[in-house]
Amino acid sequence: MSERAAKITPADGEEQDDDQITDSATPDAVTEVDTDADAGSEPTPKPVTTGAESVIRALENAGVEYAFGVQGGAIMPVYDALFDSDIYHVTMAHEQGAAHAADAYGIVSGEPGICLATSGPGATNLVTGIADADMDSDPLVALTGQVPTAFVGNDAFQETDTTGVTTPVTKDNSFSSDPDRVGSDVSEAFALAREGRPGPTLVDLPKDVTKAETDREPDEPRVPETYEVQERADPEIVAAAAERLENANRPVMLLGGGVIKGEASEACREFAIEHEIPVVTTMPGIGSFPEDHELSMEMAGMHGTGYANMAITHCDTMLAIGTRFDDRLTGGIETFAPDAELIHVDIDPAEISKNIHADYPLIGDAETVVEQLRESVTTSPKATKWRAQCQQWKSDYSMAYDAPEDEPVQPEFVVEALDEATADDTIVTTGVGQHQMWACQYWTYTEPRTWVSSHGLGTMGYGLPAAIGARFAADDDQDVVCIDGDGSFLMTLQGLSVAVRENLDITVAVLNNEYIGMVRQWQDAFFEGRHSASDYHWMPEFDKLAEAFGAAGFRIDEYDDVADTIEEAIAYDGPSVIDVHIDPQANVYPMVPSGGDNGQFALAEDQL
Amino acid sequence: MKRGLDGPKPEERPTPSGRRNEQGIRIDPEVEATHTPRRTVISALVTHEPGVLSDVSGLFSRRQFNIESLTVGPTKNEAHARITVVVEEPDPGIDQIKKQLRKLVPVISVRELEPDAMRRELALVKVDADRPDRVAAVAEMYGGKTVDSCPETATIEVTGARQKIEAAIETFSQFGIREISRTGTTALARGTDSTGASDSASTADEVLSAETANQQRTQSPTHSTTDD
Numbered sequence: 001m002s003e004r005a006a007k008i009t010p011a012d013g014e015e016q017d018d019d020q021i022t023d024s025a026t027p028d029a030v031t032e033v034d035t036d037a038d039a040g041s042e043p044t045p046k047p048v049t050t051g052a053e054s055v056i057r058a059l060e061n062a063g064v065e066y067a068f069g070v071q072g073g074a075i076m077p078v079y080d081a082l083f084d085s086d087i088y089h090v091t092m093a094h095e096q097g098a099a100h101a102a103d104a105y106g107i108v109s110g111e112p113g114i115c116l117a118t119s120g121p122g123a124t125n126l127v128t129g130i131a132d133a134d135m136d137s138d139p140l141v142a143l144t145g146q147v148p149t150a151f152v153g154n155d156a157f158q159e160t161d162t163t164g165v166t167t168p169v170t171k172d173n174s175f176s177s178d179p180d181r182v183g184s185d186v187s188e189a190f191a192l193a194r195e196g197r198p199g200p201t202l203v204d205l206p207k208d209v210t211k212a213e214t215d216r217e218p219d220e221p222r223v224p225e226t227y228e229v230q231e232r233a234d235p236e237i238v239a240a241a242a243e244r245l246e247n248a249n250r251p252v253m254l255l256g257g258g259v260i261k262g263e264a265s266e267a268c269r270e271f272a273i274e275h276e277i278p279v280v281t282t283m284p285g286i287g288s289f290p291e292d293h294e295l296s297m298e299m300a301g302m303h304g305t306g307y308a309n310m311a312i313t314h315c316d317t318m319l320a321i322g323t324r325f326d327d328r329l330t331g332g333i334e335t336f337a338p339d340a341e342l343i344h345v346d347i348d349p350a351e352i353s354k355n356i357h358a359d360y361p362l363i364g365d366a367e368t369v370v371e372q373l374r375e376s377v378t379t380s381p382k383a384t385k386w387r388a389q390c391q392q393w394k395s396d397y398s399m400a401y402d403a404p405e406d407e408p409v410q411p412e413f414v415v416e417a418l419d420e421a422t423a424d425d426t427i428v429t430t431g432v433g434q435h436q437m438w439a440c441q442y443w444t445y446t447e448p449r450t451w452v453s454s455h456g457l458g459t460m461g462y463g464l465p466a467a468i469g470a471r472f473a474a475d476d477d478q479d480v481v482c483i484d485g486d487g488s489f490l491m492t493l494q495g496l497s498v499a500v501r502e503n504l505d506i507t508v509a510v511l512n513n514e515y516i517g518m519v520r521q522w523q524d525a526f527f528e529g530r531h532s533a534s535d536y537h538w539m540p541e542f543d544k545l546a547e548a549f550g551a552a553g554f555r556i557d558e559y560d561d562v563a564d565t566i567e568e569a570i571a572y573d574g575p576s577v578i579d580v581h582i583d584p585q586a587n588v589y590p591m592v593p594s595g596g597d598n599g600q601f602a603l604a605e606d607q608l
Numbered sequence: 609m610k611r612g613l614d615g616p617k618p619e620e621r622p623t624p625s626g627r628r629n630e631q632g633i634r635i636d637p638e639v640e641a642t643h644t645p646r647r648t649v650i651s652a653l654v655t656h657e658p659g660v661l662s663d664v665s666g667l668f669s670r671r672q673f674n675i676e677s678l679t680v681g682p683t684k685n686e687a688h689a690r691i692t693v694v695v696e697e698p699d700p701g702i703d704q705i706k707k708q709l710r711k712l713v714p715v716i717s718v719r720e721l722e723p724d725a726m727r728r729e730l731a732l733v734k735v736d737a738d739r740p741d742r743v744a745a746v747a748e749m750y751g752g753k754t755v756d757s758c759p760e761t762a763t764i765e766v767t768g769a770r771q772k773i774e775a776a777i778e779t780f781s782q783f784g785i786r787e788i789s790r791t792g793t794t795a796l797a798r799g800t801d802s803t804g805a806s807d808s809a810s811t812a813d814e815v816l817s818a819e820t821a822n823q824q825r826t827q828s829p830t831h832s833t834t835d836d
């Protein structure tokens with residue numbers, strides 16, 4: 001038996017028995033729910049009577065509008081409390097989708113996305129999505145049901161050690177054991193998810209705790225005292241970094257996902273433009289700087305543009321903001337920006353000198369620190385020659401491709417056509433693979449929070465559920481487009497049922513090459529073309545499958561179809577799927593082989 | 609049809625001559641940065657709640673930090689516990705450990721102890737008791753106490769710095785050791801210096817250029833001192 005004593009409090013709030021133990025093994029006293037209360041007209045919400053109600057109240061207090069999840073035994077009390085709430089619950093077809101949807105909601109809105117699952121398999125199905133959010137520092141709150149406390153540790157039905165399983169992939173998690181505290185635990189998880197470096201948090205909710213009676217309102221969302229975030233960087237280092245920048249001959253700004261999360265895009269744009277510094281982004285940093293601007297060198301790294309990789313390889317001063325120097329960005333450490341002194345801005349001190357040594361560590365909030373730098377940098381670096389060199393590289397290594405009429409449709413063409421058919425603020429989500437890279441390379445991003453992808457974990461199947469979550473966070477007149485791969489789409493396409501039920505206006509373009517193409521590309525390059533398990537010639541007809549779900553289905557086989565079909569699909573008011581049959585042999589270039597030298601990117605297979 | 613992009617081939621491009629070492633530090637040909645591992649004691653004050661120890665140990669294993677011992681126990685404030693970790697890592701690794709530890713929500717403060725900190729370990733050594741008088745003599749030599757004896761065995765408790773324990777065990781081995789149990793190191797800072805105080809040095813650490821960090825490193829091989 002658990003040691004926790006639940007206060008049994010009558011609905012009128014008068015305490016009668018402080019010591020009564022709620023035994024999960026025996027049926028609980030029926031909780032009185034005041035069903036007649038017309039909550040809408042009441043000035044104050046009706047008082048909390050159960051742990052579950054305090055959980056929902058905590059979410060309401062935090063301003064939560066949407067939650068994504070799947071029902072189940074251990075989470076039922078929470079869903080029961082949700083029934084009376086104005087929070088709109090989106091029932092997903094799979095918990096992985098719930099986590100991805102919540103993750104994408106967090107990326108687009110900047111506020112933590114909420115996902116719910118029951119204990120055991122529900123909770124473990126969330127894990128991929130939680131790990132994904134963790135790698136990308138996305139704000140997310142996962143609430144999982146748990147077996148009653150008395151059964152915990154006994155291998156009860158649908159029991160999993162959820163906090164144990166998720167410890168390595170959450171910013172923080174907790175097992176909530178006290179009905180009086182459970183709401184506050186959720187408030188705290190919400191605050192922690194978005195404070196400082198954002199990330200996923202989880203609260204495990206044993207059924208007896210959520211069922212137990214309590215009249216305790218949750219505390220306001222507040223991070224624990226032990227969690228401290230430094231906002232402003234050390235002024236001395238700022239001054240030194242500013243001097244370094246002023247004296248740079250070959251400066252580059254490298255903008256990571258932290259720029260977008262820290263709402264520093266505007267400040268970075270102004271800084272770069274004021275001092276005419278070429279800008280490179282990481283993959284999560286896409287959208288932080290307008291790619292149609294002259295100073296933009298676009299994305300660097302394994303499949304970054306040739307000119308971005310030349311710029312980061314040859315710079316003498318790098319102002320890196322909100323990036324963790326993932327190996328997909330750096331390539332081999334020895335050859336990463338080998339001549340550059342590094343000014344590194346990050347809110348997480350542990351990112352400083354973790355992979356690349358920072359000569360000027362600036363710990364603090366991205367926007368604040370960029371403002372500090374703006375005040376300190378008084379003369380622009382003299383880099384006319386360097387900027388000319390960067391422009392030269394842009395034309396030397398331009399992202400051009402051939403698209404002969406009589407050949408199968410090239411994927412780059414499709415991505416560009418989609419971009420053309422939609423407005424600048426369109427949100428793009430993707431799966432993982434070649435299509436994701438083409439979506440990076442051939443779509444011109446100009447706004448933060450419009451690029452939604454699985455960067456750090458590289459989760460196939462991310463695209464569709466992310467589009468669902470993004471749709472709820474997006475403005476009504478904003479388009480949401482998912483550029484997916486056939487293999488990736490197949491992993492989570494059950495989410496189509498959700499999109500149809502909710503009538504979500506999203507367009508999925510499946511770049512169908514009947515391969516898990518990225519693997520096929522690597523096999524061709526590094527495994528002598530032995531296509532072990534990468535050949536997917538058994539793909540369903542995605543347009544028909546979409547129709548079976550109740551969505552609109554389209555198909556593209558040749559160039560002549562592209563523009564019209566895309567237009568029709570985008571115009572369709574509801575979920576639509578375009579099965580785009582692309583050249584199965586198309587490959588992604590440039591490419592830096594893993595661990596390679598960014599400056600030595602290959603432009604074709606024979607250069608690998 | 610062409611497969612690939614246009615542009616100068618890799619061998620036709622300029623390449624910078626600089627390099628970084630595996631810790632991402634630019635290699636200054638004058639001062640080649642080398643990072644040899646050193647042993648040090650990290651002391652963390654944490655909130656005394658379930659799961660903290662697994663958070664901490666999980667962090668070490670997940671990030672592949674080379675951990676030598678880890679001890680945990682309550683402090684004078686019953687809401688707090690102290691975790692003492694002995695690690696052997698190159699300096700950048702030690703820095704990462706401190707920073708990653710500090711990120712855990714239940715962690716209140718983290719500091720690396722000075723080389724002169726008091727470090728103690730306890731060992732129970734069970735030996736064959738064929739020659740009880742000699743066992744007692746060795747025990748006395750190391751300030752040990754016999755905590756159990758029977759005609760066949762004697763169990764001696766030894767406390768002290770790690771080197772002393774090691775030396776004691778080495779000496780006891782002449783009698784035939786049956787079993788050993790060791791606690792791992794626990795430690796406190798000397799004098800009025802508070803072990804709980806957050807190690808603010810680490811933010812300042814970053815200011816050091818690779819070169820200065822390197823010089824420091826060669827000066828401070830941490831070895832136990834007066835405690836032996």
Ligand SMILES: Cc1ncc(C[n+]2csc(CCOP(=O)(O)OP(=O)(O)O)c2C)c(N)n1
Nearest residue numbers: 433434435458460485486487488516517518
């Ligand atoms: C869940 C998951 N499993 C496996 C992988 C390994 N993987 C990376 S890319 C890729 C191929 C993706 O194929 P597809 O979605 O069809 O996209 P394409 O590369 O063909 O555009 C695979 C299998 C992964 N990233 N995620």
